[in-house]
Amino acid sequence: MACEGFEMTLAFDYAYDSDSAEYDEMDCSDPLAMSGRCDMHEGINVEMWTHPTNSLKQVVNLIVALKRMKHFKKQSSDFGDDELLSIFMDNVIEERCVSGVQEAAHTRRVQSERTYNKSSRILQCTVCDQFQKSLVRSGGALNLKAVTLKGGNTHHKVRFNLSTYVSTSLSVTDSQPVCLEISKSNLYLACTKQNPNDNPTLVLKEVTDTLNTITTDDPNGLLFFRKETGVSVNTFESVKYPGWFISTAYDDNEEVTVCQQQDDRINSFKLNDKVIIHS
Structure with a gap:
């Protein structure tokens, strides 16, 4: 499907619950990790970016902070960034096609110049x-x-x-x-x-x-x-x-x-x- 741009929003109803998660062998270098809790489970920072349009308005996309995830599946010790990203893409991210502003403007220009x-x-x-x-x-x-x-x-x-x-x-x-x-x-x-x-x-x-x-x-x-x-x-x-x-x-x-x-x-x-x- 061809689109001019995409917006990504978070859409899930669960969060981390580190108390119910099990870990085999932790390989973290700080005391928090050694206690069975890595700081990545403390939450995900809010990220914001702008998407310019031809009308000079900006579309702000907000990724909502996740503080904890409940009922998270058991993960092995090699659980890392790639696995986390895969979970986000499979369960969290909803892809929505944004209307092509540039294409619409081009169509109007062609019609006006016919x-x-x-x-x-x-x-x-x-x-x-x-x-x-x-x-x-x-x-x-x-x-x-x-x-x-x-x-x-x-x-x-x-x-x-x-x-x-x-x-x-x-x-x-x-x-x-x-x-x-x-x-x-x-x-x-x-x-x-x-x-x-x-x-x-x-x-x-x-x-x-x-x-x-x-x-x-x-x-x-x-x-x-x-x-x-x-x-x-x-x-x-x-x-x-x-x-x-x-x-x-x-x-x-x-x-x-x-x-x-x-x-x-x-x-x-x-x-x-x-x-x-x-x-």
Whole structure:
């Protein structure tokens, strides 16, 4: 079993009882030994050491002092350090695997540095929620609204270019990383925060870069995991802020934003008027 480190603790319920122990021939050089009691039976000193972690906290392991051991087996005159150590390992020491702090930190670092490369495949489409409310521009504001369009108003639907991305890592996912760009513009849907302690919000962000490569910690928050389930039901989860999904309100003409799954909003969408194009 591979572990980063080990803690050793003492776990037994007996102690030395020198009065009940028998010894054949003592070969100790002091009067105490000649009386049938060697000082190693007087107790075992407390030892303490520190185990550094990446968080600079120290784990202190304490070996509890043993004053006496009862019901100890009869030992011969050559009983020494090796035999004592063997008894400790067989009967006293419990080995417990300590979680690999360095390995966990490495995993988090790899995930935060994951890179996504843009493919040549682009899906052009319109988007509506499960109640057929279409996503439309709201004047010159940097956000979208979900509106039920009737009759000749369908031209107000926003047409998106969904650029697809592939990860350089070997991890397998059932979601497709995408960027949602408003067609014939430099405006992208972005999941971002105004302040570090705020909840994420959804805005339209102007980007002039080619966006051929995007990392997980991209400050623009342009990348979403598109997951398709059921009959063409799609969700869009922020890559930068996992657990936050593009969503609409149940009421008409309300702003499109992001929410968590347990929130009372709609986060399921259908993609209509689909056309595959290539960059």
